[in-house]
Amino acid sequence: MSEKIVCPQCKSAFDRSDPVTWRCSRCGFSVPLLEGKPVFTNFPNDLNPSEKIERNAEQGTLWRQYNWKFIERISNTLPGQVDVLDVGAGRGDFKTLFTRHAYLGLDIYPYPELDLSVDLIEMCPFNDNSFDLVVLANVIEHVYEYRKLVSRCARLLKPGGRVLITVPFLLKLHQEPVDFHRYTRYTLATLAEENQLEVETLDAYTNPLALLDEGIGDTWQYLVKKQTGMRGFTGKARVAVIQRLCNGMKKSFGNGKVKTASTDDDPYVLGYLCEFRKPSPEGRA
Template identity: 45%
Template sequence: FLNAFISQLPADAKILDVGAGHGDFADIFDGRQYYSLDIVPYAEVDLVADLGAVNPFKDNSFDVVVLMNVLEHVYESRNLLKSISRIVKSGCSVVITVPFLLKVHQAPFDFARYTPYFLEKMAEDAGLQVESLQGYYDTQYLLNESLGNAWQYSINTQPKPQQKVAKTLVFIIQRLVNWFGKVTRKGFIAETQSQINPAPVGYLMVLRKKA
């Protein structure tokens, strides 16, 4: 999605990547007016700042602000989004991805999982309109995560004869899950449809600042 979205922007669009970390998405912005920012002084970032506390940018500075799997690591995420709303230009976009059914990561700085209703309300409070909100679905991933949990936390607590049987079953089921993944679809589904199956791996939200 991000590749396609960025390719449609004007050549002179100014882009801010908040929570850029080690630059996992930097290649997508190659050749663009791209600025990477993080609260941690990684070697790959251009700017170090906590936008939720002190925002060093002028109002209406950027055409696009992206936060790729960042909000869950920000304790005051609502303050951060309000701060970002100030520096994105009127009529321009904020692109956000967040996990939903994903294990705790980057502990102890993993603070939240967001429902679509919270995301919509947070955007509204920040003065941003929801242009699109989609859930990302990957049944194979979720099944494999469940099998991994069983292997690590459940099977190893059983007597050895039961462990042997259970591990054999997990091996067989995992093969079936991988085959299942080859014949099922994964990807983004519009939020109106996801109400029928509300179990996404995460959400993608595109917001627009009111003109």
């Protein structure tokens, strides 16, 4: 699968005979290897690499669990062995959903779980029309030039291929200072349109209890950070009681709702789940 990685300058194949560097056989561009994987970017010094956290359909925040279910559902619709690119893949949480497929994971940071490290805003070591599925899970809020990133991903799709975008809306600042945007469904629909992609899914995930839970979690962090002694203890105890109540309510009220663009009237959206397709003259893959 790593043969999909080509010289970002001239799109020629790399000479891979050297164990520490790949060199472009045409223009001489070279890229160093870290544990055998190409690192096209300098390590950003304003980024906090994420810890590996176990996530799946039942673990993690409700938003993350729903992300998992959405991506899993789409992965189950893929025929045979297709080419998948996970952009901003972090610790490669979704890799296990694509074991039947030719999966490549990339991130700015050279996480050991991934296949290459590159800032796709700076350069693109792939040919256009190379992938059946491009995944952007919780990435575009961290990219200042998000329109450039989505346009690049759209070009990487084969005709008939799909890009999946999951993006939080009502969520605290995270991975600071690399947290630049929140998007409405209108921005997301415009992103599809300006890249000539067809909207197959543009769903909103809403769950008032998860919102409450997020808010309470933040209060907890705030109290722990800012208060000491008895006042802090009392505050923490109060938050713990409310958190328990929320957890109890979550159990009885289920796991939130997903609303399609046309039926959504709830403005308290935790995040959006998008599936955009590149049109193909032959129809759908």
